[in-house]
Amino acid sequence: MSLFKVPMPQMGESITEGTVSKWLRTVGHRINKDEPILEISTDKVDAEIPSPVAGVLVEICVEEGRTVEIGTVLAYVDTEGEAEEVSSIEESNNQQSPKKIPTGFMGQKSLGESGQTAVIEKRNRKNSEAERLKMKSSPVVQKIAKEHGISISNVPGTGHLERVTKTDILRYIKDAGIHSGRRPSDRENPPQLDTVTDSENEISSNGEIDIWDSFYKKVEHPSFPVSPGDDVVPMDKLRQITADHMVLAKRVVPHVHSVIEVDFSSVDQERRNISHKGNIQERGISFTAFVTWACSRLLPKYKNINAVVSGKNIIHRSRVNIGIAVDLNPGLIVPVIKDTDGLNLAEISLKINDLAGRTRSGDLLPEEIAGSTFAITNPGVLGTVLGMPIIPKGTSAILVLGAIEKRPVVVENAEKNVDEIVVRKTSFISLGFDHRIVDGADAARFLLDLKKILEAFPGDV
């Protein structure tokens, strides 16, 4: 038998998820190629999804009413199967209680929302191993595993609920250099593995099913040979999402970076004053909070910096939702301060401390990691002088704060009419921006305004 995955299709560039509204066919049904098998809904659209292949619908993985991200496997169609194959699959289907289907696999893979997945992953992690073992993999995977003497529980799964897909097991076999008991030259009885692969290639290379081409816009990471003694570690889900996201972001967006040097003396003085006044909790107001506050005042004016390119349009975001990168070591999550422009400095500071704390304890709500329109990251706390970041998918800019350090600065002494070298706390702030919609001059003006606000602090707060 040969199983064909029916994924949640990519029905548009900016569409990141879809809701299964109705299954038009049930498990066990023989279906024709291009026959509608389910309906999905997104926004104001209902769409029929045809089967890409003819065969028997052997498994429905996402129940009606569920919203899942594009690419999620919705069903399996057995392209060779007869009705009798169905019963064993139905059994495994029954074991998969709907309650176990995570709701976290939704939303675009923005840096923020990949975090959302990660949080749910983290919550599920304890159970996922046991669940995966309990879950039957598809018969084809079981067959391959049996032929090669592999325990499926050893194979990293990338499918639904970390289920081991055929691609996973084939990759595992390839990487581990495992050979089936049969010799490849055994022509009369060729290894099942090859047969399966061929039949799938035949389907996916069939030009007629062009509707599915766009569904497979997935990132492929090339494999490399393993040397003796090397340690091969599967990427966890957060790392996989981050890796895919980074490749996609760099592939799509023409990145440009501009850097400005900012004197933080005024801000530093203000931080000390506030600490002495003691009106903010023990941790005080971080430099990141000052910079976030300053950006939130500027972003409403710089529409293309608080925006995203969407097809032939630019979406100017009405809200200023600033994502703050939080280092988890390992990993990184970007919780979002919603409507930052409506908060004052103290409120922003409290919010950052609260979000960062709960990010590290794994207590964030999914919505707190979604919807960022701009991002700020501060690797400066680890000594980095200058960063050139990747712009999170779904936004047009990201700001990086470099280390705030004492540096020699040349200033004019007007009284003595001489130049003097003085010690000031400065930082290099870099803005990564989408050059399709943000011109260099726009970025320069934004950075200059930011510098002015920070250097004149408190100014007209």
Next chain:
Amino acid sequence: MCPGTLEIKNLGLSPYEESLQIQKELVASRRSGGVPDQLLLQEHPHVITMGKSAPEEHIIMTKEQLDDHGIRVFHVGRGGDVTYHGPGQLVGYPILDLKPDRKDLHRYLRDLEEVLIRSLSALSVRARRRNNLTGVWVEDRKIAAIGVRVSSQWITSHGFSLNVRNDLSYFETIVPCGIKNVEVTSISNELGEWVEVDMVSEIVIEEFSKIFELKVDKRLTDNAF
């Protein structure tokens, strides 16, 4: 039939179920390539239509009240919540093949909005989109609703309704598009003058053909009228 042709069918005042049946037939014909892209334009008698996601409580009137007002209710296979159609409102159902280069649902929605925004602009009504609220708005007043279906092979049906000179009080029977406290408006309401649906139709046809880069077949259009 030339590729890139748009055939206009002006159905006048058409009962909802008839338009539904015509759409169904045209979707099948369009899929098999028997007809070019279509734009069905019509007005409906008073009806309330419920999209898949519409909860019953978004109809505010009781069944008796609806009957008294001669308003019929249909549950239909389009996206979106509840909406109202009635005389004086221009309803457009594009039956388009989005293959090969328009296979993007959001783009399709935005294109429909663009058609309506430009048409309104030609009538000196300044309309706009609102974030995450598909449809067309004059300031915060809703002037046009959109709800579409895409059948297999990327054939569209259902579409848009643009309030031209219809009695807006009928919207009080529903929670339009499921958004509470939304104010609705019409072209006549905005301009303070009587505007004919046919005149708006002509503008919409022109803007539609521009946005979707389709050539209106004059012969077909004339026949249809």
